[in-house]
Amino acid sequence: MATPSLRADASTLVEVTDLHVEFPTREGVVHAVRGVSFAIREGETLGIVGESGSGKSVSSQAMLRILPRPGRISRGSIRWHQRLPDGAVRATEITELGDRSSQMNALRRREMSLIMQEPMSALSPVHTIGNQIVERLRLGGSMTRAEARLKAIDLMRSVGIPNPEKRIDAYTFELSGGMRQRAMIAMAIGNAPRLLIADEPTTAVDVTIQAQVIRLLQSLQDSLRMSILIITHDLGVVATLAHRIAVMYRGEIVELGPVRDILKDPRHPYTQGLLRSVASLETSDEDSVATIPGVVPHPFEVVPGCPFHPRCSAFMPGVCDRVAPERTRLAPDREVRCHIYQSRA
């Protein structure tokens, strides 16, 4: 339900507060996201970093309301700030929309878009690339088929697909991995969305193409002035692309702040561990690859207290395994969820 126009913080595009997502299954309920809060500002790139199963993709799927069955948002709010032509801002509560409602579809068509990890499976195998880009263009605005086709060729050229007049009639399996990823990006930026959600855009492609994709996203952000939510397990990607990062572990954001600050001075023991493992790889001293001991507990397992305590190097018995830590604000722009800082505060 859209609330009447109201003055919100003009620079905030979307505000996620205390988001919970759960998957009820026969074996029990999996709490994939437990109380996540973050905001994305206009023109900003937020990176969400975490291991597999940390809930980072699920959070973005909740924003688009495309959670796979039987997932559902059980608590929290996702507030979308839509800029109207007259300059006013209208806030829409996404969690209150039906996931197949026309309001939700309107947001998906014009306001946000998605890039997925595997372009091969994220694009239909039996429709041409052009067909799928044109579909998006025509959903977003009133264009004839011919206009949309010309626009699609322009888009494909702008993302660096050579010979787009020919490629537009190709099927996904006729393109190389890099070209497919570019085609998906062309489709995503089709209606000049205000938020581009990139879910592991560099995981499925090889290293040289990774670099190209990242440069492409950077230049697109500069020219289109859109916000990007980039989801990845790769600290290198966020280091180059993101302004701020959120580190997720077991469905919670354990640390959030400007990318430079966190990389220079990580506070949460988990973030510290993550950075150490990357740094030790960088020195390519194979004997001393630092890892975080232990594994992510199974989603069904209930971990009392802080979810990271079984693997934590700064584990405080009696505290960390009993009480869940609260969010602690370290600076105006930084927060961490750890007992170490809570007790000091």
Add this chain to the structure above:
Amino acid sequence: MLGFIVRRSLSGLLTLAAVSVVSFAIIILPPGDALTTYISQIMAATGEMTPEMQRQIEHMQDQYGFNDPLYVQYFKWVRGIVVAGDFGWSFATLRNVSDFIWGLMANTLILIFASMAFIYLLAVPIAFYSAVRPYSLIDYMATFLGFLGLAIPNFMLALFLMFAAYSLTGQVSVGMFSAQMETAAWSVARVLDLLRHIWIPVLVIGSAGMASVIRILRSNLLDELNKPYVQMARAKGVPEWRLLIKYPLRIAINPLLSTIGFLLPDLFGATIIVSIVLGLPTVGPVFLSALLNQDMYLAGSIVLLIAAATIIGTLVSDILLALADPRIRYE
């Protein structure tokens, strides 16, 4: 694409050749030689051998190679079919097999096509609904009816339906046409007459294949509905109904086409049984009596023809599949 068609046709031809060997094996399988049996039957009936009959027998010996080694017999049989459309001599009916086999085959194929149309017309919407609303009442009912269709032997279902038709209308309809329409030329009236008669066999034969088609389609659709590209289409804001039609249904056509290949033998099998129970003028009852009378050229020819029809059907479905799915073409 042309290369694909040529390749597939050649491999179909190879399979057909192998099937002809199996059919010939069926012909020579029973102990004893058909011609000797035939001669002794004539002798027993008439007591003497007329010179005319002697000539006929010598001609047959030469034509079908009864005194030659088996492989020569086989090649003579195949050559007869390919060159002259001669499938051999039916010793039980004293006619050439090719004189009456085509009419029976035509009736059989009518029944098969009608059953297929019935299956797909019903299975596609049911499977689609079941996949979009899994674990709904209709989904469970469709699954249960499918199981029931699998479990009831065709001949029993045919009898039950005949009984039901008799209880409702007071008459038992057997055959594929009414008496006055049996030999009439094709016309609207004859088609209507046909439809009045074949709904029972079509229902029975259809029930035999329906369950597996629904099952395959439903699981394929369920699978497709969870694919990232469907999620992607949702994220694009494609309206749900359009999304369902454009993406998964489009792709579900592929498994549908590929079911034709394995459905056909099942349908032929069901047609044989059902025709015997209901007395339909298809190859079914003729096949059974040919086997019981050891009229082996007739029996072997029927096996060859229905296998050939299956192979051609599979070939056509493969080509349609390649047209529908660019990935197969590409390989």
Add this chain to the structure above:
Amino acid sequence: MNSRQDDPPAPAGEDSGAAAPVAVKTDRASVATPWQLFWWRFLRHRLAVASGLLIGLLYLVAVLADFVAPYSSSRREFRLSYLPPQAVHVEIDGLVPRLYVHGISRTMDPNTGRAVYAETEARFRVVFLTRGESYRVLGLFESNLRLFGVEDGGRLFLWGTDSAGRCVLSQTIHGARISLFIGLLAVVLSLALGATIGAVSGYYGGMIDHAVQRLIEVLRSIPGIALWMSLSAALPRDWTQLQMYFAIILILSLLGWTTLAREVRGRVLSLRNEDFVVAARLSGCSTFRLLRVHLIPSLTSHIIATLTLAIPAIILAETSLSFLGIGLSRPMVSWGVLLQQAQSVEALMAAPWLFLPGVVLIVTVLAFNFLGDGLRDAADPYAKSS
């Protein structure tokens, strides 16, 4: 900080749309053997478990047919042909309820010339664990103990009688022996053929695979029922009943192996490139050992499920062949042989109880299908199935 090139490779399918809740792993499950997991998943399918119990009961009845059936399969009483099922009544004798049936009187309808039966005043008790016709137990010793029967002088035809005055219930129970075991034996034979050929074909690939696939394609393009009919019609007429029985089993299994071989081949193909198989091969594991130690065990649960689904098809095929008169015939009694008497609508109208063996057949086939479905789900929880 420029670490991108040096990052560890990402695990495939990481955190993708499929979300977390697919894997079933509790503390108990993380230490369970694959067999325990298979068993636990199976137990969740209530319908399949119930079907399994029913099938167990049916096989028990089949084995103990002589004991369970009130009469032998060959006992005939022409004076009581086409007798409808008798009603069982209850009387209270003191405080104990007792079952009894009435006597039967027979008159001829002068118009139709058919026998008409009525109940007489006489009452005969249904008695349990009684003495009846004698039979041999396992071919070893004589016995005449039967689960239930009727007092001397009475008749007990709970499912009526057929044209020769044979007890339909007793015949159905005796028929279960042949019908149920024909399915089991034929499937075991198909398994031996299909699993071996399929595993070899899938494992070696290349020319062998190609040849086997061609053979299967040829066999599958001929409708099974037509081949079955041809082969059983070709059986020598002077063979003994036992020879016929095993010949029919052989025929049914000769054509049943193709499905199994396909199934096994597909599984082996997908397993062949799994890490643990590659690892075993690289560490010098012989081909035979690889098949036996690594591949076959990971296939067992699938094979069991496929087998369970193949049995009802064979039972139905036997029934159809016998129904058409080219399968088994009396004095052997199978459900198909019994249904030969129910070939026409007239039979269905005059003596509908002759279809009772068919009802048992349908229930059996349904139970096998439910059981097989549950087993398949348990063997492969990730497979797309209903």
